[in-house]
Amino acid sequence: MPGLVASQSRELQQLNTNTENKKMSKDRGGNLTSRLQSRSSQSTKTDGLCFEEMSQWSDSLERLLSSKYGMKIFQAFLKTEYSDENIEFWLVCEDYKKIKSSFRMSSKAKKIFKLYIQAEAPKEINIDHKTREVIRNNINAPTTVCFNDAQRIVYELMEKDSYPRFLKSDIYQALMDSTSESVKL
Template identity: 40%
Template sequence: MCKGLATLPATCLKSAKDIKHKISFLLDQKQAKGKIANAAAAKRSEKVEYVDVVVRVPSAAEGEKWKESFSNVMSSELGRSVFTSFLRSEFSQENMDFWVACEDYKNTDPSKFTTRAKQIYQQFVKADAPNEVNLDAATRDLTKQQLENACPCCFDEAQKMIYTLMEKDSYRRFLNAQLMRDLCQTRESCC
């Protein structure tokens, strides 16, 4: 960190980090719109060989299942994808990214545990990490200690905390999101 940034209060650094996430989100949206526009233009000229993104809209039944419990969202690949998009709109996608990284880590070759654990720690857990997740100091310290003997369970407490955060906080807002309301209205109009 440069000397000028080191003298700033933590709240200023947090605000700067939030602005960085918002800008990257807006850039991602602009790039996605550009890809769609380019694909549409190419299609009009009949030069399209493939489309970069295939979007599957969740069915009303899937939406109803997701409303039953957060675990139903997380156990569905499409559910996680839709929920991740929702988290991105709230600038908290790092929570899902961390959860997925922890799941992948559990399936890592044991010879690569130490390296991969350090990467995850540097990316998500360490204070001021690029995609820092919201962990209390005790969990952050416990996770750091467990890195010394990297094993499949060294991120378990941190992962549980982030899962609970998503379930108790973001999931509640997700249920009230426009997509979920639209899925419910589709179901009601069909019956």
Template identity: 40%
Template structure:
């Protein structure tokens, strides 16, 4: 009930998470979800998992579009920066690597021709947000769905399932927790 009273964004999010945990388990149980299950549930989940990012990059490399995920990751790092000088350097690096017409790993975003180095003079955390969203949607509706059907993903999924079928690997952690909880 506290959720409805306090409608601040963060509080609402916390309540939604409580709803998902209505099977009585704590949110730490989400850790036991197979990584491929998490990756397949959303692109956001895939990009939050370092192993997922690694596999997705391998896949995009084969498709010659690794620059998309690299750009997205660079923008995520950029948004966390506080120091103005570091922001300027990172903004310039992002521009030169992914956005300028001489970029080594150019991404294909709308409005690119209107971009110029002037934007780098006054960097702010969300200056690349629109472009980052475009690339996210491009990955989400294009390469992500192919990734989920790829051998690379399916092989990883099979490996996880085989590991789960081996009783020793699966139950040793459970056995340990039972021992310590008695």
């Protein structure tokens, strides 16, 4: 995973350098202080990702998942732990809740069940037998809430298990270090 962090950091640095060079060429007569301030403000926010946003990821899993970048980085972390089925299931459930057509809902519910819920499913999530059976019965006449219990279980599992490890992970620490260094400039 350090390769992902390094490549993202290099991309951010290259973007900052290109932007800085364009600005410097426009006002070559500017003093050193204004150029450093300009560079610092560019470094703290690049392409929507900034130190402030990343530091808020440690407030809660909800805050992390509400961030486009946080979601992607958390997904990458879960892949390294071979538990990315949890976030995938959670995301699929979020999309499922938005379905309006009963035909589409029925079709999607069966796909979700086969992929994540049924015993020995390719991406089987860790839920209890009772919840699994309730869902099995509910997909015959699915509603927008038929996966809510399983989604809550998976969320709580991520919140109590994966999320604390993510905050201590090399990927998160490296990102925080690289963006906090940019803020210091």
